[in-house]
Amino acid sequence: xxxxxxxxxxxxxxxxxTQLARSEPPRRVSRxxxxxxxxxxxxxxxxxxxxxxxxxxxxxxxxxxxxxxxQARTLEQVIFADFTHAPAERLAERLSAITGLQRLFFSDxxxxxxxxxxxxxxxxxxxxxxxxxxxxxxxxxxxxDTFGAMAVGERNLFSAPFEDKLFPVxxxxxxxxxxxxxxxxxxxxEALAVLSRTLETPTAxxxxxxLLQGAGGMAVVRPQFLKxxxxxxxxxxxxxxxxxxxxxxxxxxxxxxxxxxxxQPDLMALSKGLTGGCLPMGVTMASERIFSAFIGSDPSLTLxxxxxxxxNPLGCAVANASLxxxxxxxxxxxxxxxxxxxxxxxxxRHPRVDHCRLIGTLAAFDLAVEGTAGYLNPAGPTxxxxxxxxxxxxxxxxxxxxxxxxxxITDAQLEQCYAAIGKALxxx
Numbered sequence: 074x075x076x077x078x079x080x081x082x083x084x085x086x087x088x089x090x091t092q093l094a095r096s097e098p099p100r101r102v103s104r105x106x107x108x109x110x111x112x113x114x115x116x117x118x119x120x121x122x123x124x125x126x127x128x129x130x131x132x133x134x135x136x137x138x139x140x141x142x143x144q145a146r147t148l149e150q151v152i153f154a155d156f157t158h159a160p161a162e163r164l165a166e167r168l169s170a171i172t173g174l175q176r177l178f179f180s181d182x183x184x185x186x187x188x189x190x191x192x193x194x195x196x197x198x199x200x201x202x203x204x205x206x207x208x209x210x211x212x213x214x215x216x217x218d219t220f221g222a223m224a225v226g227e228r229n230l231f232s233a234p235f236e237d238k239l240f241p242v243x244x245x246x247x248x249x250x251x252x253x254x255x256x257x258x259x260x261x262x263e264a265l266a267v268l269s270r271t272l273e274t275p276t277a278x279x280x281x282x283x284l285l286q287g288a289g290g291m292a293v294v295r296p297q298f299l300k301x302x303x304x305x306x307x308x309x310x311x312x313x314x315x316x317x318x319x320x321x322x323x324x325x326x327x328x329x330x331x332x333x334x335x336x337q338p339d340l341m342a343l344s345k346g347l348t349g350g351c352l353p354m355g356v357t358m359a360s361e362r363i364f365s366a367f368i369g370s371d372p373s374l375t376l377x378x379x380x381x382x383x384x385n386p387l388g389c390a391v392a393n394a395s396l397x398x399x400x401x402x403x404x405x406x407x408x409x410x411x412x413x414x415x416x417x418x419x420x421x422r423h424p425r426v427d428h429c430r431l432i433g434t435l436a437a438f439d440l441a442v443e444g445t446a447g448y449l450n451p452a453g454p455t456x457x458x459x460x461x462x463x464x465x466x467x468x469x470x471x472x473x474x475x476x477x478x479x480x481x482i483t484d485a486q487l488e489q490c491y492a493a494i495g496k497a498l499x500x501x
Contacts, residue, residue, distance in 0.1 A: 105132030108482040110466060118466045121490045123479045125468075126287065126319055128350035130398050131481035137349050137394050144390035153179065153383040160389035167396055171328050172341055174358035178376070179384040183318030183344035184217025186355035187280075190314045190340040191221045192378055193359055193367075194278035197312065200366045200374050208240070209271055209279040209311070211247040215288035216280065216316050216342075225280050227289060230448065243271045249292035251428040251438075252421065261298045268302060272309035278340075279306045280314040283330035284432060287319040290447075290473045291437035293430040296334040303336050312339040312363070318355075322346035323399060323406025323480070326433030333433075339363055349395035354388035405480040409434045412484070413476070416491040425498045437475035442501060447471045456497040463493035 082098045101113040108131055109117045110124075120128065130137065148158060165177040178193075180186050191208070198205040210216075210225040217223070223232045224239040232239065245268045248260035268279075283299060286292040306313045315338035320330035324346060327333035331341065341358040348354050367376050382388075399406065413436040420438070421429045428439040442452040453469035460467045467474065467490075476490055 107131040107133075108479050108486050116464065118461065118464055119482070119486050119490055120479065121460075121465050121482075122468050122475070122477050124350060125345075126324070126477055127345045128479050129322055129324075129346035129395060130349050131479040132350075134349065134398070134481075136398060137351050137391050140390045140394035141351060141387055144387050148386045150382065150385055150387075154379060158384070158386050158389070160386050160393060161384040164389045164392050164396075167393070168343070168356065168358060172331075172358050173337055174339075174341055175361040176359045176364040178357045178359065178378075179380070180355035180357065181380050181382050182217075182353050182355045183316075183342065184219045184222045184355075185380065186318060186342035186344050186357050187216045187222045187225070187314075187316055188219055189355075189357040189378060190316075190342050190359075191225065191278070191280070193340060193357065193363060193376060194312045194314060196376060197363055197366050198277050203275075205275045205277040205311075207243055207271075207274050207276040209243045209245060209268070209276055211245050211281055211286070213247045213249070213286050213289035213292055214280070214282060214316075215286065216282075217318075243274070243276075245271060247286060247289075247292060248294055248298060249286070249290075250295060251293070251430045254428075257295065261295070261301070264298070265301050265305065268305055272305055272311065276306075276309055276311040278312040278314050280316060282316045283320055283334050283336060283338075284325050285320050285330060285435060288470065290470055291430065291435060291475045293432050293437075299334045299336055303338075314338060314340045314342070316342045318342055318344045322395070323403075323409075324434050324477070326407060326410050328399075347395070348388055348391045349398070351391045351395075352385070352388045353382075354385065354392060406434060409480065412487060416487065420491060420495065420498075423495070423498050425501055434480070435475060435477050437473060440469075440472040440474060440498075440501070442472055444472070452501060455501060456494070459497035459500055460493040463489070463496055465490050465493035467494070 102110050103113045104111045108119050110120050111117050168177055169175050178189055180189050208225060214226050216226045225242050246264040248264045250257040303313055315331045317329050321343050325333055331338055339360050343356040367374050410431060410433055413431055417429055417431055417436045420426055425441050426438045427441045430437050440452045444450045448471045450471035453471050456469050456474055457467050
């Protein structure tokens with residue numbers, strides 16, 4: 074077996090979102106527990122971003138591991154087009170009760186959960202015999218890297234090679250806000266005016282990341298803006314899709330960001346924290362009203378979509394175990410904002426810190442540095458390197474620095490994260 078050392082590249086691997094000619098070799102992780110990644114070279118790192126926002130309860134949680142183990146000894150996989158099983162049914166019942174959406178369609182990651190939502194929305198209108206084709210999305214959005222998800226996301230470096238293959242999407246401003254923002258109401262009014270004009274064209278669906286755009290720069294909007302968006306969307310007869318791949322399962326200080334914002338979407342995409350980071354799984358929730366349009370004797374009404382691992386029993390079992398943990402200790406996510414606040418307030422006084430925002434388990438700010446804003450701003454890798462030297466793993470989005478730790482992080486570990494950021498700011 075070919076192997077790479079702890080600080081060399083493996084000759085057969087192609088890592089995501091990485092330009093190999095410009096990046097350092099990845100470090101090999103030998104094990105992990107709680108909020109810590111243990112490197113093969115010996116030193117532990119605090120996983121301050123939950124390994125791309127998925128490891129909700131921390132690494133190697135015994136309850137989640139036991140759920141996978143027990144299910145694997147009973148039923149590891151079965152074709153879901155012809156069979157069902159108890160873990161899937163239990164998960165569907167629980168998510169329906171929490172989201173207020175009655176039907177659940179399984180897929181295998183966040184991007185495919187969005188794809189399913191888009192296909193359902195478009196086919197719903199076709200099944201009803203109504204010609205509605207416009208899809209509306211927001212500036213700065215990120216919904217995944219498959220073609221439909223790319224189309225509704227911000228057109229940028231990631232999607233440029235495929236521009237001629239993406240379907241057209243109408244765009245509306247995203248009035249992101251931050252602490253001490255005196256101009257937010259004016260930006261919201263402008264965005265709502267654009268949305269209102271845009272919805273004059275018959276619209277199939279509007280898709281958004283409720284309260285928080287993640288990969289687009291941890292851009293936060295106010296609940297009252299989203300409520301106004303929902304009113305306009307419903308008045309126009311369009312469907313509302315909530316992409317809660319990041320924001321779901323307590324990340325924004327409630328079970329779902331839609332719930333905190335007072336929204337009731339027609340469709341909802343879920344992944345990431347769904348299984349506590351243990352296994353890949355995606356879910357698209359739909360209202361009974363949407364589902365009913367796909368039922369009938371005409372085969373063309375069918376949603377002809379599926380995945381080999383649809384409703385994988387292992388994934389369903391560990392998702393149920395993750396929900397058990399959230400239900401047992403809801404204060405872990407309900408109270409996380411208060412844990413961040415004093416640290417972020419102290420950091421906000423640093424001259425390199427701008428536009429602080431805080432929602433649920435997410436704390437973020439912009440670096441006051443030179444260079445173009447965005448993913449390629451060179452300040453991000455510098456902060457990442459200095460923080461790692463201080464025992465903390467961060468992955469800034471260009472000039473946007475953020476913390477999105479697992480719920481299990483201790484107060485001492487959280488303090489170490491902020492200290493590492495402060496050290497990085499002083500050395501910029």
